[in-house]
Amino acid sequence: MEQRDAQTFLTLAEELHFGRTAERLHVSTAQVSKAVKKLERQVGAPLFHRSSRKVTLTPIGERLRDDILPGYELIQGGFARAIAAGRNVNSTLGVGFVGAAAGRFMMEVAKKFQDRYPDCEVRIKESQFSDGVELLRRDEVDVLFVALPVIEADLTVGPVLARETLVLAVSARHPFAGRTAISFQDLARTTLLRSPEALPGYWDESLVPRQSAGAGPIVRGPAFETTEEMLALVGAGKGTYPVPAQAAQFYARPDVVYVPIHDALPFEWALVWRNTGETAHVRAFGQEARALAGLPENDPM
Template sequence: MEIETFLTLAEELHFGRTAERLRVTTGRVSQVIKKLERRIGGMLFERTSRTVRLTPIGRQLADDLVPLVAGFEAAVRRAADASRGVTGELWAAFLGEWTAPALLKAVDLFSRRRPDCRVEVREVQLSNSRASLLDGSVDVLIASYPFDGMACGPVLLTEKRVLAVAAGHPLADAASVSVEVLADHPVVQYPEVTSAGFKRDRTPDHTPSGRPVPKGPAGGSFSEMLTLVAMGRGVLPVGEHSRQYYPRPDVSYVPIHDAPPIERGLVWLEGNTTEHVREFVRAATDVAEKLPVA
């Protein structure tokens, strides 16, 4: 109960939502956390009347516990499958609407090769993509690279980068821009839960020439980030397919002529590298040549 309560609160950062997920009272959540803090001898969360944040000790504990818990759950799941003699089930997910068709092509080929394995597909968001892999609710996910702390398959999709700006922004009518313009405008940030490597790739701290990039506000979802762009709060480097899948009259997409392409592929928890996951990665790789390249 202590570990489950701690990790749920570390994810939600809200006592009420944590209590709802665990189906206990907020008082019980508080009691469990205080007991754990007494055992450790230090505060795990900073609490105010409005916010709950992990302390450095709490962050370290969460980072240490999450892969251990996920590995344990994966091991139990594999043992249960073996004991039942069943052929299994695989949960595949996509992050971003453009990746869904690519995932479905992989699902189709995998299902023809392994008709004994049922594949379920779901969508995840920036805020829960990593958590879904860690808690086992998703076995494999097609997402942008880099994706820190996960096993990664071959690159399946590439697309050019563009800069999302407000429709009335001075850059909105430009034929193209350089990555260096990021130093001249606040850049909208991804949620805190997004991996550090991904954020460095999409919203770097410095331009290639070393100029610092000013940080704008963070959004909780991609749509929210585009809304911040539309409000003039900052600019945002995104993939070219955002034009098609996220068209907005209040946002313009300007090509970035000197940026490397965005790469996407399958990621999964190393401890959950089952035969089904390996087979799914092979299927996705085999259909990759037929996938669109931007």
């Protein structure tokens, strides 16, 4: 049974009048009659008793109505909810972030978003460094503000919203601590901590290549899971680690010094969401983030 035929049958079963059924469905009475005859041929028995005065369901028609109505209503309800989620800016939007600066930016975007869309509640959730993009895959958030690169087939990456200078977090007792800047080649002259094992290899390689050009291999120290673990290891002299420049403001510690890497590529941040999760609220939140970041309105999401 096709959906249109089911709709026609159920509407006629409710109205018990061909004219009113045609009006509700915005079709002709002849089309209603044709659809009913088609179903009766498929069933092999009449579904309605017709007379000049009234239309009633046959016992077989009543049974068919009772059997298909719950499923039809379930399908219609599911489709309506999908349309609401895809087109309307309402209900709840989960937003994730990694790091204090990212959290502050997301809070600012969330305020502007809720001023514009008060019917949509924004729930902010911090993601640990070692989580990577898993909050998205676990469906705990709808969109995540995260450091690039993100190269995952099931995820969409928006435009770069922030760029920061890369600095090296070193112990206050480290030989680099007294320098105003270092070069990328200097990374081969120190031990670098290992990124959380859960992060993809391409992300770690983009931040800390296995070799520093012209200076040989880079020695790797112990791994860490969270930002606080990383800073504790750095402060204890167990290794160093490249971080965005905002760390000097948001993660100031007496035992850690942040030294600029003058020739490193910038640290970049973007919004990421599931390919199958691009709803109206995700698009609208992305628009607010782009506006706050000063990107042109016609930049693609």
